[in-house]
Amino acid sequence: MIEFQLDETSGVATYLQLVQQVHQALRLGMLEPGDRLPTAQQVVAKLAINPNTVHKAYRELEREGLVRARPGLGTFVTRSPSGTDPATQARFLAAMTDWLRSARTAGLGPDDIEAIYRTAFRNCFAEGVA
Amino acid sequence: MSAVIETRGLGRQYRRTWALRDCTLAIPEGRVVGLVGPNGAGKTTLLRLAAGLLAPTCGTISVLGEEPAAGPAQLARVGFVAQDTPVYARMPVSDHLRLGAWLNPAWDDEMARRRIGQLGLDQRQRAGSLSGGERAQLTLTLALAKRPELLILDEPVASLDPLARREFLRGLMEAVAEDGTSVVLSSHLVADLERVCDYLVVLVASRVRVAGEVSALLASHHRLSGPRRDPGALPAGQEVIEESHTDKQTILLVRTDEPIHDPSWTVRPVSMEDLVLAYMSRARDDRTRRLEVVS
Numbered sequence: 001m002i003e004f005q006l007d008e009t010s011g012v013a014t015y016l017q018l019v020q021q022v023h024q025a026l027r028l029g030m031l032e033p034g035d036r037l038p039t040a041q042q043v044v045a046k047l048a049i050n051p052n053t054v055h056k057a058y059r060e061l062e063r064e065g066l067v068r069a070r071p072g073l074g075t076f077v078t079r080s081p082s083g084t085d086p087a088t089q090a091r092f093l094a095a096m097t098d099w100l101r102s103a104r105t106a107g108l109g110p111d112d113i114e115a116i117y118r119t120a121f122r123n124c125f126a127e128g129v130a
Numbered sequence: 131m132s133a134v135i136e137t138r139g140l141g142r143q144y145r146r147t148w149a150l151r152d153c154t155l156a157i158p159e160g161r162v163v164g165l166v167g168p169n170g171a172g173k174t175t176l177l178r179l180a181a182g183l184l185a186p187t188c189g190t191i192s193v194l195g196e197e198p199a200a201g202p203a204q205l206a207r208v209g210f211v212a213q214d215t216p217v218y219a220r221m222p223v224s225d226h227l228r229l230g231a232w233l234n235p236a237w238d239d240e241m242a243r244r245r246i247g248q249l250g251l252d253q254r255q256r257a258g259s260l261s262g263g264e265r266a267q268l269t270l271t272l273a274l275a276k277r278p279e280l281l282i283l284d285e286p287v288a289s290l291d292p293l294a295r296r297e298f299l300r301g302l303m304e305a306v307a308e309d310g311t312s313v314v315l316s317s318h319l320v321a322d323l324e325r326v327c328d329y330l331v332v333l334v335a336s337r338v339r340v341a342g343e344v345s346a347l348l349a350s351h352h353r354l355s356g357p358r359r360d361p362g363a364l365p366a367g368q369e370v371i372e373e374s375h376t377d378k379q380t381i382l383l384v385r386t387d388e389p390i391h392d393p394s395w396t397v398r399p400v401s402m403e404d405l406v407l408a409y410m411s412r413a414r415d416d417r418t419r420r421l422e423v424v425s
Binding site: 006008011013014015040041044045047048049050051052053056 | 160161162296299300303304306307308324325326327328345348398399401
């Protein structure tokens with residue numbers, strides 16, 4: 001069973017944080033098909049958040065086809081996200097790491113790098129280039 | 131979906147002062163509503179009107195489809211915890227539970243005793259000697275054990291330390307998860323409500339400034355920053371809630387349902403706190419302007 005955490009300074013909506021944490025747990029193999037997610041009651045007892053937020057996150061995951069709610073039993077993982085294969089991910093992680101190292105060597109600080117990344121990310125997805 | 135609280139042009143006047151005016155709201159059921167505003171904004175007045183402890187001066191209010199406090203049946207459906215979570219100081223915890231059982235037809239004694247046990251409260255202890263957090267939990271237990279469809283809480287966590295605050299909200303949210311109870315709670319601190327509310331009502335200087343689903347409000351408000359410009363030149367449909375300028379830069383908080391296309395703006399999402407503060411300062415500025423016109 002995974003345990004959710006909240007980052008209140010991230011500016012990311014609470015339900016989205018829960019969704020992202022499930023994605024990440026799936027990618028890292030901490031959650032596998034057949035595993036049960038914590039019940040809304042359990043999440044609420046841990047985080048003191050609105051149960052509707054948990055329901056909303058689980059509905060979103062269900063819509064993505066990653067989990068299925070089984071009435072009276074709980075919400076279960078049905079499959080891992082159909083992300084790119086691990087080799088491709090590793091290749092891009094390595095390329096990104098190289099890029100970051102060269103940016104640092106060129107004298108760019110974390111803020112510069114983040115601004116560049118955000119701009120590039122936004123341009124890329126806004127124009128539909130990706 | 132039916133409304134748990136519906137008001138139309140609701141107002142309440144104390145002598146010559148309006149504590150609340152022109153209040154029109156339709157709060158859907160199953161929500162946890164945060165009623166936010168500075169002290170003296172009219173929050174307590176609105177909650178007391180909803181609980182039937184006050185009568186409106188004008189306009190109408192219906193709670194769970196009926197007039198507030200229309201009769202015993204309506205009263206049984208609504209739980210109300212007043213400001214500062216009042217208890218009978220000289221009465222032990224156990225007598226509070228007996229009183230609750232005696233006064234409320236649908237009293238869930240098993241649940242009340244279980245909750246008191248989980249909180250580790252000694253039933254023989256006098257309520258007056260409980261800590262602030264324990265007293266708040268006792269009043270929450272009394273309100274929950276009457277199994278209300280709507281629970282109204284006036285500044286329930288204002289006087290609690292951060293840990294007791296978290297414990298209280300956790301208890302409240304567990305009850306919501308269990309029964310789907312609708313909740314309205316007020317606070318002058320947004321941070322208290324950020325985690326728990328999915329519906330927001332901002333009340334400043336006796337008027338509702340903004341109300342709606344938190345997710346919809348956050349999706350339709352944006353912080354724009356960019357080179358200095360006149361906010362009057364924004365496209366139609368972008369309402370400026372807050373603006374600040376330096377000689378080079380303009381920062382706006384705008385409300386719009388359309389995407390923002392202008393590439394010279396850097397667009398950032400807003401938090402619930404940003405949003406509340408923007409509406410509060412706008413209300414203050416309106417007031418200052420009105421006073422200037424009068425003088």
